[in-house]
Amino acid sequence: MKERLKRKIIHLIESKSEGDYWDFKQEWHKDNERLIHDILCFTNTVHDRDCYLIIGVSDKGEVVGVNEEGRLKQAGILDLLSNTVFAGDFTPEVMVDTIEIEDKEIDILIIFNSYTVPYYLKKKSKKYQNLREGFIYTRVGDRNTPIKQNATIHQIEMLWKKRFGLTQAPLVQIVNRLENKTEWIRNEGTYYNIYKPEFRLVEEYDDERGRGQFYVYSQENSSFSYKDLSIMYNQTILKDFQLVVLDSGRFETPVPEWGYVVKERRVGCYKYTYKYYLKNSIEYKLQQFFFDISNEEELYAKNNFDEVILYFDNEEERLEFESYIKNNQNIVD
Template identity: 45%
Template sequence: MVEYELARGFGMHFRDYSTVQIVQHCLQQGREGEYWDFKQEWHKKIQDLLKDIICFANTVHDKKCYIIFGISDDLKIVGMTEPRRKQADIIDALSNLWFAGDVSPKISVETVMINGVKLDVLVVDNIERTPVYLNRDYGAMKRGCIYARVQDRNTPNNGNADMETIENLWKKRMGLTKPPYEYIIDRLQNREEWSDYDGDFYNIYKPEYRIHNYQDDEQDTLAAEFYAYTQVNTSVFYSCIDIIANNTVLDTYQIVHLDGGRLHIPVPEWGFIDKKEGYNGHYSYKFYLSDSPRYELLKFMYSSENPEQKMAYNYFAQVVLLFDSKAEQNEFKKYVFSHLNQLENFISVDAKVYNTSDLRGTEKRVVQERLKTGAALNKMLLQWRKLNATSRRSD
């Protein structure tokens, strides 16, 4: 089922899958592509590796790119026999180059196991401020030349990207290649671009892009969710936000106002982890994905410089999970399911007193169980990340 989903249009959703799944998908294509390249061994010359990284940084799309090491020319998983390169050494080499405007590629290196064979995957992050190019010659690369990745080919050392590609890279820098919704979410990171007018926001450079906050009568009857009981003031109310471009509503988010209205954030999503066979139901929790529009909106609305907001958010974050990506969430759920005894133990020993004195009966029991589950899952998430970090260092 996973392979079918990936094959249908994986390129638009790389962030939703693990690195192993990404490598498997790329191999299934039977070729190299705009997002990925195969190498049997690491580059012998660091200059050649940096050139490939710069080419992948200069792509018009908004996705990460992958150089996968340990794959033969006939696309077999064979592993590596020659010396491998470390992430720190590559980052150091990039830092010694003279990039125009100090805009340089961002990379990471991950080691994965597929069919018992160790592969290295160099990830080139998406960059908005394209094109990336040098102010000084380096190796065979010339200053001022723009090297890019187009389909499955890199610009030659003695050449330059074609005019259409260069033009599109400059458009990407200016946000002209994004559809309106993606543009709005992207610009939320620049709070100074948004002007507040009567509770609404509009982009000062594109006033037709707006964030409209309003009350909805249907929201008035909603009960507080469990995380409200981490607050000093457990009263809540709800509203809605519309993301608008040219008077067209592109998306709507429910907003929860916590701690008596001191903290205003998008309602987190529900997640579930099945209990062991023989038990009924599941453990439920609330979460955000840090690479999602919902979380970008949260960062836009929340100010850590406001002491009251910060205190309310810190209480809230004790029982609500924040994942780096959908892929991380999926891998963590597998870990929890294989360590349910540990989760149950964390829940049972949680002695924290939550502000649930106004609740009674079943409602109180359910709220307390969800509060303890959220706190326990956050402990396990921290533990799991430390285990993964240790494992990566050992590779």
């Protein structure tokens, strides 16, 4: 994570400009009021990215390093936020990290993306002369809402839409709603969202059954079948998936992806193959949606399935795994 962060920050510094999710500061804020204002502006963004206050870099993108005098630590910032009264008792999530660039230390204040926007002060502290309770501050492009002004009606409306998931594409909205299974009901092979009935998951059995993959034989019963699954918005199919139903119907999951390592001389041949899921993929989220952990037979079937399937947090971790296998073939063999 540290190296990924460093690469990202170097890229932003090299742009020599500020943007809607990053800002340069030559030094740490000298008063807490301005710090909270910056945090609120970056927390209240419509986009779906984490934001970065890059401390130790001039407005023109010149790396100057952090001045030890007045340097802030994460614990102090968290204490400041916890002692600030935000509406709804939602507190922005932040983290401070330090990287080294050009032999100089740079502090990064990461303001994590949130969907509980907008954040604003419920009660004004006596220490603050300019921050206003009830005012919503945001960031558009490389500009913050001035500390004595409220965001525009349009900007505030977009923040509330983000809170309710209305700024995202329909497919993203549907996938996010899969995390709350109580929102969905099933009727004859179709799942409907009770709050957004135009969001549907439609299953149909695939009569042209293909051959069973190796994971079929990890089960107590090797009987299996396939289904076609369509994620639909009204009458529009947003995405199709193939499901495999294992152990005579006890466990249902999207078909895992193939992975290939070490290409052989013969065309299309690889020394090692494997099946996997990425935990940030739609396939994995669908698997978790269909899986009922309270069903003992289903849990047993899934445990058998997981013995022969790999799970990665993301694509980067998967590629690191393949690189390790490629460079350590003697161990694998």
